[in-house]
Amino acid sequence: MPGALSGVTVLDFSTLLPGPMATLFLAEAGADVIKVERPGRGEEMRSYEPKWGSDSINFAMLNRGKKSIAVDLKDPASRERLRPLIEKADIVVEQFRPGVMARLGLGYDDIREVRPDVIYCSITGYGQTGPRAAQAGHDLNYIGDTGLLALSCGTTESPVVPPALIADIAGGSYPAVLNILLALRQRDKTGSGAYLDVAMADNLFPFMYWAFGQGQATGTWPGNSDAQVSGGSPRYRLYATADGHFVAVAPLEQKFWLAFCAAIGLEQELVDDTVSPERTTRRISEIIAARTARELQPVLAAADCCCSIVRSLNDAMADPHFAQRGLFARPLTNDHGQEMAALPTPIAASARGEGTAASRAPRLGEHTRELLGPEAE
Template sequence: MRPLEGLLVLDFSTLLPGPMATLLLAEAGAEVVKIERPGRGDEMRGYTPRWGADSTNFALLNRGKRSVALDLKDPAERKRLEPLLARADVLVEQFRPGVMDRLGLSYDAVSARNPRLIYCSITGYGQTGPKRDAAGHDLNYIGDTGLLALSHGDAARPVVPPALIADIAGGAYPAVMNILLALTRRGATGLGCYLDVAMTDNLFPFLYWALGQGAATGVWPGNGTDLVTGGSPRYRLYPAADGRIVAVAAIEDRFWAVFCEAIGLAPALRDDTQDAPATARRISEIIAAAPSAHWREVFARADCCCSVVATLQEAVADPHFIARGLFTRQVANGQGGTMPALPVPVDPGFRAPEDAASPAAPGLGADTAAYLP
């Protein structure tokens, strides 16, 4: 039995943070019902590339869920939701603050009928504070919290991070964490609660070292100036002769000594406390003198926290990840197509067996008749 079997989750969210959170709950056995607007549904359905009737994004994030199409602005339509709201265990919503209240679906209104409900709101800035009503996306959130300022590259060619850090690590994951904590407490008290998940708030743990440095010394980190942001030759990206990138993370002295020996760095430059820029320049010259295949072999022998940056295509074919079974399960699109399901951080012991078919994402409104009177 999966640990969340028997739990009903109503998902009013769209795009990434909420759907990712409810995907994790569904993987652990929860019954997740998406509440979508008629005609268009979750905006993610219309993204590209298309895969069957909807986008690949939607298919990956919403597998195994159910879909109810309902016009929340219509009081008669909202009334049809009441039986579901009365028996739901968890509600996840991602509107701007105040929207659910205007729809008559605030926590106070819904919990009055269902005091066991755990009601989770995911927003960029939270339900309180001067920015609560501001529009934003991931890039804004990591920019507002100072995270982006620590490593955005040359000002003439700033780098957009390759991951949606705020949406997933600041929104989806904290939402699941707090929902599980609330379920545990409900088991003892019988009562649900309201969860205010602010993606910006939850980014500050990623800045633990920078916050500590600034508070303790009064010297706040800048762009690429510190150990884990490229300020040290021990933790940096170096181009090889063929244009591939070598990731050096030889932070500890024992790894640094092995790395320096492996690449033949002159002894005078191995003490990187003396002239770190000079050390980094020489390492750049050495790495740039040979192709990535050479360095892959060198670092495989040395085992010093150094590697060649893999492309995504290479990563999904990596024998290690294949052996771990990350891409074993398949998701269908309902039209005969299949692709590897998105690996999620739910222990295999809490999910359906790997050989079980992964259910497709729901068609818009496919389950309306089954769930609404």
């Protein structure tokens, strides 16, 4: 059975993370993704460390199942060779600063003259308009500018950098895919294409729905790690064990809270955490700090109280639960014949179809001759 996006052609001008992850998802669903790279070095992520084969592991993870053509976008003759691909492109994804593609003659207005119903998705940090539109930034800047980082950023002595690239993935990749699919559905009904302005910073506000609402409704805005889900409650925080591990404690509902308190033997006078949250937190810290993770794990598991030992990524990949669900069963290969687990994607098995996900990323310019002809090499 073909994938859900079988027959859809994507022309991908994006680099690094947000765009390539979005087009990875589209490729996983059966779309034909053609990655446009600069000749010689290709996109920047190919040169990242650590290397895995000829290119970086980051590039291999994000670009499997795609085709690669090498085109000098600054050269008018080279750009003209893209015309046959533009004519059949259902979707164009780009990630340059605002105005760059237009200066290259590849902006939305240029592309839709050739393909009127194209869906053109631009991914940037701050969007195509507004005072910050041309400003450089990275994930840490976007989450800092939107107030997300301030909700839980550690202390001045030990500031905490989040381990996930939230803006790039949750603010860029996922909204790009969501809106591309909505635009495809709309095109099915109207025959019209669309221009999609995906701003990573804009898309972070839904992740703060609780703080967004609380601040406006009460006039009291959450601060650094002082809210219920950011470490301000005994019921939702990390507690250190005797052997240097952490317990993720999240028994927000009363039934789970009572089960947790009983499991660890918390004194009855401290169970009502509205009386003195600080005392309750301090005592739980003492109890957990006196036990090892190995001792606590079966106790918490038996209590079924939304509490668990924080695992390393390596341990998580060895979890029988994820193995049974097949998350890491798909192989990723490189040009040296090495193999590892491919990055899992959120694409449902029914949407992937059969044989729609190749096991390796393309070599630079591997498909230039095939797609643009021998004179393009």
